[in-house]
Amino acid sequence: MGLLSRTVEAVLKQREGSRRHFWGWLNAVFNRVDYERIKAIGPDRAAAEWLLRCGAKVRFEGFDRWHHDYNGLPTGPLGRYKIQAIDATESCIMYKGFDYLDGLKYVEEIKFNKCIYIEDICLERLSSIENLQASLYMMEVVSCGNVTDKGIIALHKLRNLEYLFLSDLPGIKDKQTTVDRLQKALPRLDVVLDLD
Numbered sequence: 001m002g003l004l005s006r007t008v009e010a011v012l013k014q015r016e017g018s019r020r021h022f023w024g025w026l027n028a029v030f031n032r033v034d035y036e037r038i039k040a041i042g043p044d045r046a047a048a049e050w051l052l053r054c055g056a057k058v059r060f061e062g063f064d065r066w067h068h069d070y071n072g073l074p075t076g077p078l079g080r081y082k083i084q085a086i087d088a089t090e091s092c093i094m095y096k097g098f099d100y101l102d103g104l105k106y107v108e109e110i111k112f113n114k115c116i117y118i119e120d121i122c123l124e125r126l127s128s129i130e131n132l133q134a135s136l137y138m139m140e141v142v143s144c145g146n147v148t149d150k151g152i153i154a155l156h157k158l159r160n161l162e163y164l165f166l167s168d169l170p171g172i173k174d175k176q177t178t179v180d181r182l183q184k185a186l187p188r189l190d191v192v193l194d195l196d
Contacts, residue, residue: 030054031097043103044083048073050100055091058083061106085109092117098125105131109138118144120151127157137161143168149178156185167194 030053038046048058052070059066060074061084067073074081084106094117101107110126112118123141126132137160141147148171155161164182172178172195179191 030092031094033097033099035099038100038103042079043100044079044081044106045073047083047100047104048081050097051086051088051091051093054088054093054097056086056088056093058087059085082106087111087113088115088118089113091115095119095122095125098122101126101129101132103131104129105135107132107135110136111140111142112144113140113142115144116146119146120148120154123147123151124154127154133157133159135160138163140165140167141169142166145170147171149174152178153181156182159186161186162188163190163192165192165194169195 031050033050034046037049041049044060048060048067049070051058052068052073057066057068061082063084066085066087083104085108089111090113093115118141136158139155139158139161141152142165147169152166152169152172155164166172175193175195179193182191183189
């Protein structure tokens with residue numbers, strides 16, 4: 001009987017591992033950048049499609065409503081709808097998809113909340129995008145377990161960032177030094193911490 005239960009347990013563990021592998025693979029496919037699509041429909045529409053495909057929400061300039069349904073994205077003339085805010089709560093966005101953000105010029109707010117694939121390299125990449133350096137003024141990073149002091153410090157390049165909320169980030173080890181470095185680089189920045 002012991003052999004049978006060990007065999008069943010081993011099979012169940014293999015299934016769980018393959019299921020996890022499948023979802024990781026699928027998330028990577030969702031994050032693959034289609035440069036031809038960006039050229040064809042413009043950066044805002046292509047980025048919106050990527051974000052919604054990965055489970056995020058977007059709000060367009062001039063609208064109060066958040067869009068979360070891929071099939072419900074507004075249609076109209078090329079370039080009419082500009083992304084103003086991104087809420088990536090519990091989405092599967094990851095570094096390999098961040099090229100979609102390059103052409104966005106009007107993003108003022110980004111929320112990363114419980115994003116398991118967001119890590120330091122993502123925040124570094126985000127901070128290196130010139131358009132976002134100019135437009136982004138509000139950001140939240142909450143419960144993203146792969147983010148450390150290094151990723152938060154990289155946000156100093158977002159020269160117009162005025163509000164940053166940080167919560168439940170176990171990778172932040174030296175919060176005071178991190179905040180001091182950010183506020184030295186960005187004197188107008190209001191950092192709100194809930195890291196205990």
